[in-house]
Amino acid sequence: MAVDRDTVAAIARLARIRVSAEQQDALAGELSNILGWIEQLGELDTEGVEPMTSVVAVELPLRPDEVTDGGKRDQVLVNGPEATEAFFVVPKVVE
Amino acid sequence: MSELTSLGLAEARDLLADGKATAKELTEAHVAALETVRPLNAMITETPELALAMAEASDKRRAAGAAGIMDGLPIAMKDLFCTEGVLTTAGSHILDGFIPPYESTVSGNLWKAGAVMLGKANMDEFAMGSSNMTSYYGPVESPWRRPGDNRPLVPGGSSGGSAALVAARAALAATGTDTGGSIRQPAAFCGIVGLKPTYGRCSRWGVVAFASSLDQAGPLTRSVRDAALMLRAMAGYDPKDSTSVDRPVPDYEQALTGDVRGLKVGIPKEYRLDGMPPEIETLWQQGIAWLKDAGAEIRDISLPHTHYALPTYYIVAPAEASSNLARYDGVKFGLREEGADLTEMYEATRGEGFGAEVKRRVLIGTYVLSAGYYDAYYNKARRVRTLILNDFVEAFREVDTVLTPTAPFDAFPIGEKMDDPLAMYLNDVFTVPASLAGLPGISLPAGLSGNGLPLGLQLIGRAFDEETVLRTAEVLERAAAFDALPPVLA
Numbered sequence: 001m002a003v004d005r006d007t008v009a010a011i012a013r014l015a016r017i018r019v020s021a022e023q024q025d026a027l028a029g030e031l032s033n034i035l036g037w038i039e040q041l042g043e044l045d046t047e048g049v050e051p052m053t054s055v056v057a058v059e060l061p062l063r064p065d066e067v068t069d070g071g072k073r074d075q076v077l078v079n080g081p082e083a084t085e086a087f088f089v090v091p092k093v094v095e
Numbered sequence: 096m097s098e099l100t101s102l103g104l105a106e107a108r109d110l111l112a113d114g115k116a117t118a119k120e121l122t123e124a125h126v127a128a129l130e131t132v133r134p135l136n137a138m139i140t141e142t143p144e145l146a147l148a149m150a151e152a153s154d155k156r157r158a159a160g161a162a163g164i165m166d167g168l169p170i171a172m173k174d175l176f177c178t179e180g181v182l183t184t185a186g187s188h189i190l191d192g193f194i195p196p197y198e199s200t201v202s203g204n205l206w207k208a209g210a211v212m213l214g215k216a217n218m219d220e221f222a223m224g225s226s227n228m229t230s231y232y233g234p235v236e237s238p239w240r241r242p243g244d245n246r247p248l249v250p251g252g253s254s255g256g257s258a259a260l261v262a263a264r265a266a267l268a269a270t271g272t273d274t275g276g277s278i279r280q281p282a283a284f285c286g287i288v289g290l291k292p293t294y295g296r297c298s299r300w301g302v303v304a305f306a307s308s309l310d311q312a313g314p315l316t317r318s319v320r321d322a323a324l325m326l327r328a329m330a331g332y333d334p335k336d337s338t339s340v341d342r343p344v345p346d347y348e349q350a351l352t353g354d355v356r357g358l359k360v361g362i363p364k365e366y367r368l369d370g371m372p373p374e375i376e377t378l379w380q381q382g383i384a385w386l387k388d389a390g391a392e393i394r395d396i397s398l399p400h401t402h403y404a405l406p407t408y409y410i411v412a413p414a415e416a417s418s419n420l421a422r423y424d425g426v427k428f429g430l431r432e433e434g435a436d437l438t439e440m441y442e443a444t445r446g447e448g449f450g451a452e453v454k455r456r457v458l459i460g461t462y463v464l465s466a467g468y469y470d471a472y473y474n475k476a477r478r479v480r481t482l483i484l485n486d487f488v489e490a491f492r493e494v495d496t497v498l499t500p501t502a503p504f505d506a507f508p509i510g511e512k513m514d515d516p517l518a519m520y521l522n523d524v525f526t527v528p529a530s531l532a533g534l535p536g537i538s539l540p541a542g543l544s545g546n547g548l549p550l551g552l553q554l555i556g557r558a559f560d561e562e563t564v565l566r567t568a569e570v571l572e573r574a575a576a577f578d579a580l581p582p583v584l585a
Contacts, residue, residue: 003462007462008458011458011461011462011465012458013442014461014465015417015445015457015458015461016424016438016441016442016445017442017445017446017449017454017457017458018442018443018445018446018447019446019454027454027455027458030455030516031455031458031459031462033516033517034409034455034459034516034517035459035462037406037409037517038406038409038410038472039406040403040406041403041406041407041410041475041476041479042475044400044403044479044482046475046478046479046482049478049479049481049482050478050481051474051477051478051480051481052477052478052480052481052484053477054308054338055294055308055309055480055484055531055532055533056293056294056295056338056340056533056558058295058338058340060337061334061337061341063334072196075196075197076196076427078194078196079192079193079194079195079196079427079428079429080426080427080428081425081426081428081429081430081431082431088426088427090426090437090440091433091434091435091436091437091439091440092436093436093437
């Protein structure tokens, strides 16, 4: 499947990654090559094969629904690029 | 190279236990060694003061009779493991200034066993790469050179800094992580041992996530015994990682009996690639002969879906990466680039903070997960992954371990293959199948290429049968008697 620059722009928008116009052209070629190569999987008949969900057969463990950690607001905020009092600061979202 | 830095991990342990050196002396020797190999760019953050403090604490523990299994042994930590109070970058610009307020379970296990941290090792950005060229902190140079050719070579990747430091004798051992070959391939390129354990053997908690269904931590060391020792310290059940498996951690060194008589070793015909250098095939045949001489039974086997492993991996891993890397948004940690509104801030931050290979993979992942393509790509890949696992399940009815080359070529000069992602992906053609199947795999140095560079052999085992893999690897290690040293030594 060939990917054009509009498709690159659309995926980049979905992924929230700014991609310059020049990069869009380069990426269109690279992604087309990679996706073209990936498409060889189409040769395989996978009818009736279960998609893998877990590589090692394990039952997910359960634990009592109790608080085991917390009270670390300051530690959570400490790595934020901008934080004030008890909040992360972001550009204005609601007018 | 001083006497103390030329030791193996287990040898150094024995030396400390016998009172012939102190953890402080051993650590000082390695701190000095690190300074001499700085031109390799193998460390992102050196932590000499912390190392010496940990070493002094270790000597006190030993004096009090409370030494752990790795007490006083200085190691490098791949910069993908969160370390409390120490910058953790994942080789990415987007994690600028991130100082974790918590410790990853695996690194915590190592400190509990008494190990000493020398610093945080350079790596491909978010562990995406096979050359260590994608690091925001610059490429790592391998301590190896082609004789008569001074061009710097790649150490492999993504655990390239870890492998270079261990090969150059600047760390006794190092941690790595392996998603599609990121421990085994750099180990092969640098002439050391690299072990990827079974998926679930080591906790992933606190390890910066790349592809969660594949990522697994493991040791890079200079011998099979050292790998056995270090895995024991790293492994174990962790309630904080629901995919870590609750089964006892054996003393892996006990498995190193030197006896492989009657062991059935599978040779998969699909690992013979068109255009593969003849020396890779020759090395493989040599490995077969060594095991046969040691009394193992060699069986030709088929893993029929091998050819499809790499394209499957390049759907599954980017899909998971695109999801995992959504957390880097300029809000909670790391880099922020300003934008007029929230979406622009996200786009600017991620556009600036991610390197070219990471962007490529996040975009591929976003594409294969997007509406209309999810079934055709992602679900298809998950189905093929089941077929690849089934191949191994069938094979392991007949054999106890599988022997293959680790990589289809030796180390290449820094800068090569960067303009062709598909050529770069081929580095992992022999390591990706075991990753997709979650199986343990080890690479050990088995000979030199025509270029005078290390080549590795890989052994793959049944799930949670690291012991057979290690036992067989140690027999091969003795037969190969690999003792070549890189020209750059601390």
